[in-house]
Amino acid sequence: MTKRLQVYEGEGVVVTFDPNVCIHSAVCLRALPSVFDVRQRRWIQLEHASADEVVAAVDRCPSAALRAVRQGQPREAAAAVDAARVQISVKPNGPLLIRGSVDVTREDGTVVAKESCALCRCGATGTAPFCDGSHNRIGFRSPS
Numbered sequence: 001m002t003k004r005l006q007v008y009e010g011e012g013v014v015v016t017f018d019p020n021v022c023i024h025s026a027v028c029l030r031a032l033p034s035v036f037d038v039r040q041r042r043w044i045q046l047e048h049a050s051a052d053e054v055v056a057a058v059d060r061c062p063s064a065a066l067r068a069v070r071q072g073q074p075r076e077a078a079a080a081v082d083a084a085r086v087q088i089s090v091k092p093n094g095p096l097l098i099r100g101s102v103d104v105t106r107e108d109g110t111v112v113a114k115e116s117c118a119l120c121r122c123g124a125t126g127t128a129p130f131c132d133g134s135h136n137r138i139g140f141r142s143p144s
Helices: 026-031 051-058 075-083 132-139
Strands: 006-010 013-017 066-070 087-090 095-103 111-119
Touching: 013 051, 026 051, 051 066
Parallel strands: none
Antiparallel strands: 006 013, 013 066, 087 095, 095 111
16 A cells, blocks of 8 residues: 655755655664654654754665755756766665666566665565565565
């Protein structure tokens, strides 16, 4: 089941969260706990930090489930910066992290364009080919 995109607007910045691609790494929670707090009903509270601090924390999100766009900046301009170079890294005992603009082709031939994503390596995801954090639940370990 696809979950809806969450949108949060603050002073000078708009943050979106796509729960369908979040790998639950908690990088955001550690980076800026005053803003990102899953114990709160509205778990993203942009008023607790500056736009610069929020953008810096969001940029650390390994799956790109969190995205930040400064108000007044076209989304296309933000995407163009990310698309300049694609980087692929392996998260130990976790997914392949793709940073940059890519097209992912599903088994049925459907092409999904992503600005960044995390691809499953464990095979247990419910959102194939994307990681949903199931590697933690099943205790996946990277091959040596």
